[in-house]
Amino acid sequence: MNAGAADKADLRRQALARRDAMSIEERIEASIAIADLGRTLIDLPSGAIVSGFSPIRSEVDIRPLMADLRDRGARICVPAILSREEIVFRELLRHAPLVDTGFGTVGPGPEAEVLDPNVMLVPLAAFDARGHRLGYGAGHYDRAIARLQERGLKPRLVGIAFDSQRVDRVPDEPHDVSLDAILTETGLHAAKPQV
Ligand SMILES: Nc1nc2c(c(=O)[nH]1)N(C=O)[C@@H](CNc1ccc(C(=O)N[C@@H](CCC(=O)O)C(=O)O)cc1)CN2
Numbered sequence: 001m002n003a004g005a006a007d008k009a010d011l012r013r014q015a016l017a018r019r020d021a022m023s024i025e026e027r028i029e030a031s032i033a034i035a036d037l038g039r040t041l042i043d044l045p046s047g048a049i050v051s052g053f054s055p056i057r058s059e060v061d062i063r064p065l066m067a068d069l070r071d072r073g074a075r076i077c078v079p080a081i082l083s084r085e086e087i088v089f090r091e092l093l094r095h096a097p098l099v100d101t102g103f104g105t106v107g108p109g110p111e112a113e114v115l116d117p118n119v120m121l122v123p124l125a126a127f128d129a130r131g132h133r134l135g136y137g138a139g140h141y142d143r144a145i146a147r148l149q150e151r152g153l154k155p156r157l158v159g160i161a162f163d164s165q166r167v168d169r170v171p172d173e174p175h176d177v178s179l180d181a182i183l184t185e186t187g188l189h190a191a192k193p194q195v
């Protein structure tokens with residue numbers, strides 16, 4: 001592992017430990033605040049297709065926010081893990097059965113339509129003020145976003161996290177895709193690329 005990768009692994013571990021250390025009550029309160037803020041602050045383009053996620057471990061629970069964005073007219077999709085390298089976004093319809101979609105996630109099965117999101121609510125382990133993010137280390141989102149961009153699509157990227165996941169600086173790597181903004185319990189923080 002090179003120095004950058006070791007730094008990333010440490011930052012990831014520490015940020016996830018801070019997230020895990022939040023009490024259930026703190027997590028619920030912060031998740032409700034995030035849903036309330038997202039409801040008013042996330043702009044939806046016409047024909048909005050929003051990727052969300054079903055929470056695993058101690059992640060923010062954005063299911064209420066996804067329900068709200070659907071009520072505002074968005075189509076909602078969530079990731080399904082196809083392989084070590086690939087995720088796709090399957091449409092989440094009300095009342096459709098959910099299956100195991102890998103690593104503890106649940107979502108629609110292979111019969112669901114695969115969508116190209118134009119707004120992505122991106123899960124993360126750690127983020128910085130520039131909008132750089134760290135995930136669980138599989139590169140799933142970096143690759144999924146790169147694939148959309150290769151096809152000329154430019155989804156708006158909104159990271160979803162608790163404030164406790166903020167770090168001073170995520171080490172840069174060429175494949176990292178930076179976020180446009182990060183939504184936490186204290187607001188929608190626009191990325192400041194110059195910092
Ligand atoms: N809720 C949610 N869904 C998501 C993601 C996410 O971050 N959150 N993903 C975001 O990409 C994708 C899933 N990617 C994941 C990648 C690794 C691990 C994980 O637990 N990795 C182990 C190491 C496993 C190993 O090395 O074999 C770990 O971190 O301990 C979980 C999800 C798609 N769905």
Ligand SMILES: Nc1ncnc2c1ncn2[C@@H]1O[C@H](COP(=O)(O)OP(=O)(O)OP(=O)(O)O)[C@@H](O)[C@H]1O
Nearest residue numbers: 133134135136137138139140141142143146175176
């Ligand atoms: N666009 C890409 N093309 C090829 N390999 C990639 C790409 N993005 C990431 N990778 C590879 O995936 C691995 C994990 O990357 P990284 O540590 O940045 O993941 P992460 O951002 O923590 O995870 P995720 O994107 O799943 O949330 C690295 O080995 C990296 O080289």
